[in-house]
């Protein structure tokens with residue numbers, strides 16, 4: 001286990017050190033102390049390393065992550081794991097706005113609640129939120145899965161494409177073109193796997209599935225002529 | 226009297242309304258038939274105050290010219306000197322603007338890379354991500370960071386020579402992108418992670434930041450991911466150039482890209498193209514004033530675009546205080562877009578060479594703004610690259626010719642004092658004296 005004191009050693013040192021970890025590094029385990037809400041902690045990682053952040057983070061923690069496992073032992077500011085490609089990001093506390101925004105892959109787990117626009121424009125990432133998500137979550141979500149074990153706020157899945165949304169509790173309102181969909185056996189299977197990976201003991205049967213009505217996919221043109 | 230009894234009383238000749246012109250009426254009929262707004266490519270087609278409304282004064286008793294094409298007149302420019310460890314050095318201050326793969330074919334992107342590289346300048350990706358064709362053929366490639374984040378990934382980010390955060394575009398400040406179903410081929414769909422054949426609308430605002438304070442942190446993240454190596458540009462549409470430039474600098478930009486309303490687009494509502502944003506002529510001095518007020522003129526470089534066509538336009542931009550220009554539409558025309566050689570095909574599409582702007586339909590006779598393999602095959606990227614290089618060279622030579630006539634040994638030494646304006650509008654917008662006077666509307670100390 002290597003320890004980096006962010007307050008003492010600075011952000012550039014922290015990220016440069018983590019970026020320098022090659023694919024087959026021996027230094028697989030890192031601990032970041034004194035994060036104190038700093039921005040851009042452990043962003044752009046590309047190695048199969050494990051990074052534990054001992055406290056809460058600011059904006060864009062683990063942004064564009066590849067391969068690494070980043071575990072925030074606190075809460076995360078806006079845009080945590082934005083545009084993640086692969087790997088795993090776990091937040092013990094709550095996540096602010098835009099958690100997992102535009103993520104292309106990997107798994108984001110939020111043990112607390114996630115604020116508005118969770119999974120906005122997601123492109124393949126899997127997100128498991130143990131608590132609730134705020135308004136406009138999964139806005140323009142393209143692909144991947146968003147699992148909400150609590151409730152969802154207003155306008156869930158507005159202008160959604162092909163992402164799958166699973167919500168256990170209530171949905172305050174659905175956004176444009178987002179509808180409830182039938183939960184078929186294959187969805188229960190996908191959901192069971194997501195819940196397991198997300199460390200949740202919720203039962204797949206308790207969830208409802210939402211997705212695109214696909215009515216906004218093409219312009220509505222009067223072709224009478 | 227005899228005439229009246231034979232022909233009836235005199236009548237007025239039929240008069241077309243200037244308000245309800247033929248074009249306006251045709252658009253009303255089209256809207257009534259289809260129930261959808263007109264979508265098209267290109268920039269504003271209406272007549273706007275533009276660079277043609279400015280003239281250079283040239284040398285005279287008080288100014289000493291440089292000799293035609295022998296004496297040195299530098300054209301190089303370095304972009305991104307503020308924070309980047311590796312600023313971009315260009316031989317000419319004419320860059321290729323961001324145009325998306327999806328809107329353009331792979332070979333067209335390749336040609337832009339080839340031409341720009343031959344001419345010693347940079348090219349830019351666009352919505353839809355970075356293609357191998359363009360990375361491979363572009364010596365200097367600027368990677369756009371757009372609201373849609375299609376194809377965005379850290380590997381391409383690190384392969385880029387600069388990053389351009391797109392906040393807005395001159396053709397549609399406040400609007401997102403469009404790519405209609407006809408052009409969402411398998412490859413485009415895969416790169417964008419979207420279903421094939423849908424009418425796709427890219428977001429108009431970024432998903433994970435909202436204002437300049439957030440953007441400052443976003444830029445910190447991008448710099449951390451790319452180890453502070455490459456310059457970060459911020460591109461804005463010509464909306465509020467003074468404040469937009471000020472805020473871009475505050476957010477940490479190395480370079481501000483300012484795109485006026487004439488700027489081309491691949492596909493946008495016509496109403497947006499023609500009615501939102503300011504002409505580039507009205508934007509440049511305001512952006513320069515913002516940089517000067519911050520003590521950042523020439524520290525943060527300014528690239529301007531929107532209707533740049535000739536070396537004269539380039540020289541005028543530089544004289545107004547820009548560090549470089551970007552071209553989109555002109556580069557496509559150099560490649561062969563709207564070429565009269567395809568007139569028969571344009572006629573079949575109900576249009577004519579020069580007016581063709583239905584780029585979103587993917588039926589481009591010149592094979593440039595299409596994903597149709599047969600049409601794409603009409604376009605040769607090597608020949609296209611050669612043509613673009615020639616055109617860029619000519620623009621640079623023209624700009625040098627003017628600069629020498631004004632006694633300048635570097636394009637950057639051109640200054641507002643080298644110009645006069647032909648119209649009151651241009652004088653007011655560019656803050657350049659009306660020809661024959663030492664006055665422009667709003668000139669400080671003149672009272673009006």
Ligand SMILES: Cc1cc2nc3c(=O)[nH]c(=O)nc-3n(C[C@H](O)[C@H](O)[C@H](O)COP(=O)(O)O)c2cc1C
Pocket residue numbers: 266267268322323324325328329350351352369391393394395460484487488489490491530531532533551552553554555584594
């Ligand atoms: C076919 C086409 C595609 C474009 N795609 C993009 C894009 O993806 N991103 C962007 O910021 N601007 C895009 N633009 C705008 C250009 O970057 C640039 O701002 C504009 O073309 C400059 O004006 P000009 O065409 O008059 O030279 C596009 C323009 C054209 C013509």
